[in-house]
Amino acid sequence: xxxIKIFSPASIANLSCGFDILGVCxxxxxxxxxxxxxxxxxxxxxxxxxxxxNTDIYKNVAGVSALALLKETKxxxxxxxxIHKGIKPGSGIGSSAASSAGSVYAINELLGRPYSNKExxxxxxxxxxxxxxxxxxxxxxxxxLGGFTFVRDSLEFDIFKLNTPIELAFTILHxxxxxxxxxxxxxxxNQVPLRKMIVQTANLGAFISGLYTEDYNLIGRSIKxxxxxxxxxxxxxxxxxxxxxxxSNGALGFGISGSGPSVFAxxxxxxxxxxxxxxxxxxxxxxxxxxxxHTSSVNxxxxxxIEYK
Ligand code: HSE
Numbered sequence: 001x002x003x004i005k006i007f008s009p010a011s012i013a014n015l016s017c018g019f020d021i022l023g024v025c026x027x028x029x030x031x032x033x034x035x036x037x038x039x040x041x042x043x044x045x046x047x048x049x050x051x052x053x054n055t056d057i058y059k060n061v062a063g064v065s066a067l068a069l070l071k072e073t074k075x076x077x078x079x080x081x082x083i084h085k086g087i088k089p090g091s092g093i094g095s096s097a098a099s100s101a102g103s104v105y106a107i108n109e110l111l112g113r114p115y116s117n118k119e120x121x122x123x124x125x126x127x128x129x130x131x132x133x134x135x136x137x138x139x140x141x142x143x144x145l146g147g148f149t150f151v152r153d154s155l156e157f158d159i160f161k162l163n164t165p166i167e168l169a170f171t172i173l174h175x176x177x178x179x180x181x182x183x184x185x186x187x188x189x190n191q192v193p194l195r196k197m198i199v200q201t202a203n204l205g206a207f208i209s210g211l212y213t214e215d216y217n218l219i220g221r222s223i224k225x226x227x228x229x230x231x232x233x234x235x236x237x238x239x240x241x242x243x244x245x246x247x248s249n250g251a252l253g254f255g256i257s258g259s260g261p262s263v264f265a266x267x268x269x270x271x272x273x274x275x276x277x278x279x280x281x282x283x284x285x286x287x288x289x290x291x292x293x294h295t296s297s298v299n300x301x302x303x304x305x306i307e308y309k
Contacts (some may be wrong), residue, residue: 003036003309004109008102009299010087011094012170012264013138016225016255017203021151023094023142025299026170031098032084032306033062035106041078043067050085061096061127062103068126069104073114079107089131090178092262097139100127105144105303117144117302122157132181132259139258146302148211164298165214169273171265172257173242173280176290179235184259187231196226216252216268223253223266236261237287242280251276270297 009030015022031050038044043066045055057063062081070079081103087095101124108115115123124140141149141159148162192200203222210218233239233256246254246265253266265280267273273295284291 001110001308003034004106005032005034005306006102006106006109007032007304007306008098008105009143009302009304011097011139011142011258012172013094013136013142013258014225014228014256015207016223016229016253017200017207018138018150019225019228020136020138020154022204022207023138023149023151024170025142025146025149025302026093026172026294026296027299028296029093029172029294030086031095031102032086033099033102033106034082035103035110036080037110038078038080041076043070043078044080046080046082048083048085050083051088053083053085053089059130061100061131064130065100065123065125065127066103066107069107069115069120069123072123073111075111079110081106088174088176088178090180091174092179092256092258092260093172093174094139094143094258096128096131096181097124097143100124100131101140101143102303103127109305109308118157118159120144121159125154132185134181134185143302147298147300150208162208163211163214164300165211165216165219167216167268168219169267169270169295169297171246171251171267171273171277171280172262172294172296173264173277173284174262174292174294175237175284176292177237177261179259179261181259184232184235187235188228189231192227199224199226220252220266223255225255229256232256232260236263237289238283239263241283245279245283246276249276249279270295
């Protein structure tokens with residue numbers, strides 16, 4: 001096998017109650033990545049289409065994660081990478097994670113899979129580090145493992161997949177304004193009052209319990225963020241209004257997707273997610289900011305192979 005084409009999906013990190021530790025993988029939105037073996041050693045990024053991004057392997061997250069993999073792996077060939085970005089950087093739906101996880105997934109396949117998808121997280125996280133200045137694994141874990149994922153310890157890579165209640169569906173509204181993860185992280189406070197810590201951990205525990213008992217109402221009640229959302233939501237035009245519309249029209253929960261500016265509503269059933277999407281669209285049309293709306297059920301598989309050559 002000399003060439004592989006993969007689809008590396010978007011993801012939602014945090015899910016309100018799990019800052020830096022919860023993630024979920026989405027369908028349909030994502031990057032398409034082609035990786036070819038070359039006789040010349042090393043990594044090359046031949047081209048990036050869809051978005052203007054650096055092809056320097058030390059500056060592009062896909063190059064950085066690929067280099068991290070090659071540093072630990074004995075190979076007598078090199079790899080060239082082509083990236084078609086389907087996710088805009090700075091969107092809050094895991095653009096850097098899709099590229100950094102996608103390149104290492106593809107190289108691992110071409111090498112005959114020396115690493116498990118879980119083991120690939122430690123290489124993919126290197127890309128996240130240069131994109132946001134922080135080694136959070138919430139998006140890359142969701143992309144590489146699929147479904148809902150939990151990061152107990154990102155330094156020890158104690159990361160695992162959670163249960164998915166089948167009817168959960170997301171509506172994602174992406175305002176076309178860029179919010180860099182590094183900037184969105186800079187406005188967060190380092191100290192958390194005990195009272196808020198109690199509320200947040202209670203919601204996180206209940207959310208995970210809800211995933212396993214498939215208790216949709218409990219999941220909805222637990223999608224709350226008393227720590228980060230009040231600080232970050234000011235960066236998102238009409239955040240409070242979008243939340244009110246979603247929750248008063250049957251959404252189970254609503255929050256910021258990753259570090260924003262995308263927001264998500266969680267519903268029971270794709271039809272309800274589409275209905276919420278239409279209502280959010282009507283509201284955002286009045287604003288004069290361009291935006292995209294996506295609906296997605298949970299992608300249980302994560303990265304998908306499109307073709308081998
Ligand atoms: N957990 C990270 C954050 C996700 O919220 O900053 C960024 O993609």
